[in-house]
Amino acid sequence: MAERVLVKGTEAIGEAAIRAGCRLFFGYPITPQNELPEYMSKRMPEVGGTFLQTESEVATINMVYGAACTGTRVMTSTSSPGFSLMQEGISYMACAQLPAVLVNVVRGGPGLGDIQPSQGDYWQATKGGGHGDYKLIVLAPSTVQEAVDLTVLAFDLADKYRTPVVIIADGVIGQMMEPVTFPEFRNLNTLPKHDDWALTGANGREKHIVVSFDIDPHVLEKMNLEIVEKLRKIEANEKRWEEYKLEDAEIVITAFGTVGRIAKSVVEQARKEGIKAGLFRPITLWPFPYERLEEISKGKKLILDVEMNMGQMLEDVKLAVKDHARIEFYGRMGGVVPTPDEIFEALKKFLNV
Amino acid sequence: MPKNYAFIGLFGSGKTEVAINWALKLREEHEKVAIIDGDIISPYFRTRDVAEKLEKLGLVTVYPKGALRNADLPVITGAAIGYLVNEEYKTVIDVGGEENGVVVLGYLKPYLGNVEISMVVNIARPFSSTVDGIIKAYEILRSVARIKVDYLINNANLSYETTPELIHKGEEILSKVSEIIEVPVKFSVVPDFIEEKNFKFPVFKIHRFIEMEKL
Structure with a gap:
């Protein structure tokens, strides 16, 4: 069995990217994700890769854009x-259909x-x-191990569908340490080469062109339709979620990322007090697992959506659940992490118990 | 007996947990014990994040108060120096990770006085799993901080997955490091959920203060 190591979420994503064959990292410092570029600055030279600190996030993403045009695995985090x-x-990258992995370790907002x-x-x-018309695949880990696994998956999905993939981790996942x-x-030689479109030097073959525009509206519409067709494929094939103790549940908590983790404690606490609760945790935030959540919501007493925001995934929960069940929301903002106790109190309040 | 104690190490070596537990141990014998959050690196999971809990346990916690508590700024409060030089207090300083974090110790050097400096090592972490890696870290940290490291601390751990075997392995690796750099090992850290007492180095039992919901 492979060795267990104790790592922070940010480091875990960095090492997993390297294991997945990423040898290019561009980044600009911002808290709370600085350990990721820091880790890459140490680790990339050890594996023959390149770490570059840019002068801004605008420069970063355009370097990622350029690197992705060559079909090479590339990542940034912010x-x-x-x-x-x-x-x-x-x-631009979405329109040019370029694979890349973008990590957003989310902090309190809006504004600074x-x-x-x-x-x-x-x-x-x-x-x-x-x-413009586009969607990105968005993956939300709730443990450090899952951050590792989803980082590898992110590169594979990015290559498979020629699309940027976002790993959305909040500061807790980024900063906490777990084995x-x-x-x-x-093996780098086994990675997709993208021979059919990547800019690798024409050298005798017909030239490849990667662009994110066309001045003929009909051609641009065709480009759009290609993207739409791809997105439909992703929707059909790539929905992922976790179900926890839903078999006999009367109450379903919906939550993603860190809150998904905290919600498991709430499920345990509720069950100790005789409330049959379970958890539905979307892992792909896009494509969102609407159909499965709809299925689950039928006949339930309550769907309680919990997030560290004003109720953003709540909109997708409502689209999924429709009028099959009552939906309530509990959220904290500004960087406040809800405790299991306070979520449980909110749940009891909604249930009038 | 030293008046001040400083704990240094790489990112995630467990300095904060060791520093907190060491301060609480000092508190058993001394009325006045202060713990300084000297971490200018980590944005959270720091001493200041459990300050209220520690105050209740009788420690004086020293960190930038008010709005600066959550600021993304490398601030060391002036009060830190006060507690380091105040002879009435036993003072523990928890320093941030890596060379950038340990700079703080160099800055505080004129005020450290009779200090004992320990380097905390976790062999389950990247960059400190081998004898070479640990010695490299040791050389960097002590030259950046411009200090002498008095002790090594074996904090081999995988958080809640820590086993006695891992601690033994840490002792084995640290013994080799200790022989080469001629710095003794002060103790092996053993979490409160491990029963075994039979270790090569003295045992320092700790309780974890900084935790997230487990899965």
Whole structure:
């Protein structure tokens, strides 16, 4: 069995990226994700990769854009305000259909916000933070081990669908330490080469062109339709979620990331007091597992959505649940992490017990 | 007996937990014990995040108060120096990780007085799992901080997955490091959920203060 090591979430994502074959990292410092670029600055030279600290997030995302054009595995990480700055470049990459992995370790907002954990960037990540018609695959880990596993998956999905993939981790996942097992190193020669489109030097073959525009509206519409078709495929194939103690549940808590983890404690606490609660935790925030949540919600007493924001995933929960069950929301903002006790109190209040 | 104690180490070596537990142990014998949060690196999971709990247990906690408590700024409060030089207090300083964190100790050097400096090592962490890695870290930390390291501390741990075997392995590796750099090992850290007492180095039992919901 592979060795267990104790790592922070940010370091875990960094090492997992290297194991997945990522050898290019561009980044600009911002709390609470600085350990990731810090880790990469130490680790990339050891594996023959490149770490580059840029002068801004705008520069970062455009370097990622350039690197991705070559079909090479590339990653960046940032935190909320930095992710906002990257949106223009992300939209360009979505249109140019380029694979890359983007990590957002979300902190309190809006605006400059604070450096505490938050889930306030759900809308930005899942509804299209930049301009135009596009979606990104968005993965939300709730443990450090899951951050490792989803980082590897992120690179594979990015390559498979030629799309940027976002790993959305809040500050807690980024900063907390847990024992994990890392996967084996990928053989770089076995990674997708993207021979059919990547810019690798024409050298005799027909030239490849990667662009994010066309001035003929009909051609641009065709490009859009290609993207839409791809997104439909992703929706059909890539929905992921976790179900916890839902078999006999009358109450369903919906939560993602760190809150998903805290909600498990709430489920335990509720069950000790005779309240049959369970957890539905979306792992892909986009594509959101609407159908499964709808199925589960039928006949339930209450769906309690809990988030570290004003109720962002709540909109998708409502789209899924429709009028099958009563939906309530409990949230904290500004970087406040709800405790299991306070979520349980909220649950009891909604149940009038 | 030293008046002040400082704990240094790489990121995530467990300095904060060891420092807190050491301060509480001092508190058993001394009326006045202060713990300084000298961590200018980590944004959370720091001493200040459990300050209220520690105050209740009789420790004086020293960190930037008010709005600066949550500021993303490398602030060391002036009160830190006060407690380091105040002879009435036993003072423990928890220093941030890596070379950037340990700079704080260099800055406080004129006020450290009769101090004991220990380097906390967790062999289950990246960059400190081997004899070479630990010695490299030791050389960097002591030269950046411009201090002499008096002791090594074996804090081999995988958080809630820590086993006696891992602690034994830590002792084995630290013994080799200790022989090469000629710095003795002060103790092996043993979490309160491990029963075994039969270790090579003296045992320092700790209770974890900084925790997230387990899965």
